[in-house]
Amino acid sequence: MEDKITIDDIARELGVSKTTVSRAVSGKGRISDETRTRVLNYIEAHNYRPNPMAKGLAQKKTYNIAVVWPEDYEAVDLPFFQKCVLGVNKVTTENGYDILISFVDNEKFHNLRRIVENQKVDGVILTRTLINDRPAEYLKVSGIPFVAIGSSDDKEIIQIDNNNFGACRELTGILLSKGMRKLAIIGGDINHVITRTRYNGFLQAFEDKEIEVDQSLVFLNSSDPIKIMAIIDELIRRKVDGVICMDDAIAGQVITKCRNEDIRIPDDIRVASFYNSSILKNMVPSVTSLNFDDENLGAVAARTLIDKIEGKTVKNRIETSYEVILKDSTK
Amino acid sequence: MEDKITIDDIARELGVSKTTVSRAVSGKGRISDETRTRVLNYIEAHNYRPNPMAKGLAQKKTYNIAVVWPEDYEAVDLPFFQKCVLGVNKVTTENGYDILISFVDNEKFHNLRRIVENQKVDGVILTRTLINDRPAEYLKVSGIPFVAIGSSDDKEIIQIDNNNFGACRELTGILLSKGMRKLAIIGGDINHVITRTRYNGFLQAFEDKEIEVDQSLVFLNSSDPIKIMAIIDELIRRKVDGVICMDDAIAGQVITKCRNEDIRIPDDIRVASFYNSSILKNMVPSVTSLNFDDENLGAVAARTLIDKIEGKTVKNRIETSYEVILKDSTK
DNA sequence: TTGTAGGCGTTATCAT
DNA sequence: ATGATAACGCCTACAA
Numbered sequence: 001m002e003d004k005i006t007i008d009d010i011a012r013e014l015g016v017s018k019t020t021v022s023r024a025v026s027g028k029g030r031i032s033d034e035t036r037t038r039v040l041n042y043i044e045a046h047n048y049r050p051n052p053m054a055k056g057l058a059q060k061k062t063y064n065i066a067v068v069w070p071e072d073y074e075a076v077d078l079p080f081f082q083k084c085v086l087g088v089n090k091v092t093t094e095n096g097y098d099i100l101i102s103f104v105d106n107e108k109f110h111n112l113r114r115i116v117e118n119q120k121v122d123g124v125i126l127t128r129t130l131i132n133d134r135p136a137e138y139l140k141v142s143g144i145p146f147v148a149i150g151s152s153d154d155k156e157i158i159q160i161d162n163n164n165f166g167a168c169r170e171l172t173g174i175l176l177s178k179g180m181r182k183l184a185i186i187g188g189d190i191n192h193v194i195t196r197t198r199y200n201g202f203l204q205a206f207e208d209k210e211i212e213v214d215q216s217l218v219f220l221n222s223s224d225p226i227k228i229m230a231i232i233d234e235l236i237r238r239k240v241d242g243v244i245c246m247d248d249a250i251a252g253q254v255i256t257k258c259r260n261e262d263i264r265i266p267d268d269i270r271v272a273s274f275y276n277s278s279i280l281k282n283m284v285p286s287v288t289s290l291n292f293d294d295e296n297l298g299a300v301a302a303r304t305l306i307d308k309i310e311g312k313t314v315k316n317r318i319e320t321s322y323e324v325i326l327k328d329s330t331k
Numbered sequence: 332m333e334d335k336i337t338i339d340d341i342a343r344e345l346g347v348s349k350t351t352v353s354r355a356v357s358g359k360g361r362i363s364d365e366t367r368t369r370v371l372n373y374i375e376a377h378n379y380r381p382n383p384m385a386k387g388l389a390q391k392k393t394y395n396i397a398v399v400w401p402e403d404y405e406a407v408d409l410p411f412f413q414k415c416v417l418g419v420n421k422v423t424t425e426n427g428y429d430i431l432i433s434f435v436d437n438e439k440f441h442n443l444r445r446i447v448e449n450q451k452v453d454g455v456i457l458t459r460t461l462i463n464d465r466p467a468e469y470l471k472v473s474g475i476p477f478v479a480i481g482s483s484d485d486k487e488i489i490q491i492d493n494n495n496f497g498a499c500r501e502l503t504g505i506l507l508s509k510g511m512r513k514l515a516i517i518g519g520d521i522n523h524v525i526t527r528t529r530y531n532g533f534l535q536a537f538e539d540k541e542i543e544v545d546q547s548l549v550f551l552n553s554s555d556p557i558k559i560m561a562i563i564d565e566l567i568r569r570k571v572d573g574v575i576c577m578d579d580a581i582a583g584q585v586i587t588k589c590r591n592e593d594i595r596i597p598d599d600i601r602v603a604s605f606y607n608s609s610i611l612k613n614m615v616p617s618v619t620s621l622n623f624d625d626e627n628l629g630a631v632a633a634r635t636l637i638d639k640i641e642g643k644t645v646k647n648r649i650e651t652s653y654e655v656i657l658k659d660s661t662k
Numbered sequence: 663t664t665g666t667a668g669g670c671g672t673t674a675t676c677a678t
Numbered sequence: 679a680t681g682a683t684a685a686c687g688c689c690t691a692c693a694a
Contacts, residue, residue, distance in 0.1 A: 008687075016665085017666075018687090018689095032664090051388070056688090057672090057686090059670085071417070089432075098433075100430065101398075118383055260615060337670095338672065349672080349673095351680060357673080382670085389671080
């Protein structure tokens with residue numbers, strides 16, 4: 001490849017000033033149609049690309065955004081993050097931004113810090129929220145525009161989330177309406193906001209129907225396979241109607257356990273999940289669950305962040321919708 | 332946050348020239364120990380960060396590399412990519428580079444093209460190789476430094492790969508040594524180099540022992556669940572000794588199918604996988620498979636790319652090692 | 663409508 | 679060992 005062509009080269013070649021070229025490229029400022037097309041044609045023919053470093057230096061922008069990934073993910077959550085970032089990608093691409101990726105866990109986020117302090121990005125998307133979210137706290141004081149995928153108690157943080165509360169409330173409500181009364185729930189890390197949100201949806205459904213929740217059937221912080229085994233044993237012994245799993249990792253474990261123990265679903269126990277990832281897709285029996293559009297979630301987050309970066313006013317909280325998918329496991 | 336401090340501010344404040352400050356920061360060029368520490372102290376105290384845009388403009392470098400992800404992945408492959416990029420991240424972080432992410436499939440790689448043409452990165456890591464690899468071809472003619480994770484027939488392409496050939500050869504050899512003769516193999520997309528490499532390792536093991544391969548037991552392009560169901564039925568009917576799955580998606584399907592049909596592993600049929608992802612981790616029975624260090628793979632790729640970017644000479648092909656893990660499924 | 667000139671923050675060249 | 683000055687490529691008042 002020969003050397004990159006610059007705005008100066010074009011100006012000289014066309015006998016105009018570089019200001020004129022710049023105007024033709026950016027579309028800003030008055031310029032005659034004739035010169036514009038002349039410049040644009042030349043650019044097209046010679047495959048000119050503005051140097052992002054120079055542009056960035058002049059306008060103090062990078063045209064990059066950071067997407068933050070948890071380092072301590074569980075494999076089952078990966079498709080969620082993947083879909084999110086695909087959605088982000090779609091929007092960033094359309095708007096001339098690129099995605100820088102940053103790995104953090106709640107305690108160590110030097111990577112994120114470096115990226116922000118070094119001014120490598122114009123904004124940040126958090127793909128998970130925590131109860132005591134130190135990365136989010138850091139971003140707040142740093143002053144860089146950012147949005148969080150997920151929910152937070154901090155109303156100042158711009159949040160994009162699936163309507164987990166509403167979805168879990170509706171699914172639980174449906175199960176209650178089907179006559180199930182002894183409903184257990186198994187949930188994961190209580191430090192994740194999403195765990196609490198889903199739990200609250202569960203509670204609300206009971207309240208809606210004025211039914212008392214049996215606290216002895218609530219098992220949080222229980223994503224460990226060993227724990228789940230014990231829980232299932234207990235549930236069978238106590239003849240509960242059904243069990244709701246807060247995510248598919250848990251649902252997967254429950255189903256495997258039942259299969260290994262010849263516990264029949266839905267005959268002996270009914271099972272539902274508050275999420276549907278690809279791992280449950282081909283399960284037998286098929287599992288009643290919620291359906292979220294995670295790609296859309298990422299897209300909305302990116303759209304919101306870019307608006308924020310470009311100085312538009314954005315809503316502080318956006319909820320995306322869901323579907324309840326009733327399958328064999330709760331027949 | 333107040334305005335960022337620049338090299339000029341420091342120079343003025345300390346009564347030296349900005350050249351001197353630059354030298355202290357970069358460590359290049361002669362400078363007295365005294366001035367250096369004076370500058371460094373000031374920088375530390377005032378939390379100065381060089382502006383990457385200005386630096387990039389001056390050195391024609393971005394200090395970003397692109398990691399290319401396939402858009403048309405299968406969920407089961409995700410942990411592989413995730414681990415790779417974690418390894419990449421470790422090395423890039425240590426060397427002051429950041430990771431830009433780019434999604435492509437073999438036909439549409441405008442995203443990658445944009446990133447390269449816009450000079451947003453200094454180099455590229457491909458995380459998968461294809462038989463007719465258009466993204467790789469494009470990168471070659473573009474002239475940008477790049478390495479591929481995976482193998483390629485094109486010897487000019489810098490390749491970092493697990494020793495798939497050797498690993499598959501060894502695992503197959505072990506099964507043959509155990510007396511299994513009627514060994515079937517099920518593989519995925521024949522357009523992926525890795526499918527062919529693994530298949531070749533399989534063949535080589537037979538050749539090593541001078542045993543004829545039964546071509547009617549070779550099933551490629553067969554990752555589809557429906558196909559796999561039919562294949563297993565056939566294998567049981569023909570009373571084969573065992574089946575080797577080229578990846579864990581396939582192995583997972585095979586095991587599920589067997590469980591649903593009450594086909595016992597390893598009593599009725601033995602099963603091995605040429606890869607071990609987390610999805611098989613808690614399988615019952617535990618599955619004989621290969622163990623690769625994918626994070627290391629990513630780290631080596633990043634190390635190699637950075638060397639290449641910085642003008643060092645690098646090996647054209649690096650193979651990382653593996654372990655054979657014998658478990659219950661081939662007892 | 664177009665052009666001139668200066669600035670963005672850093673590195674590199676060449677003196678001193 | 680240190681400094682003045684010119685790049686690097688683009689943007690943007692301001693002037694014409």
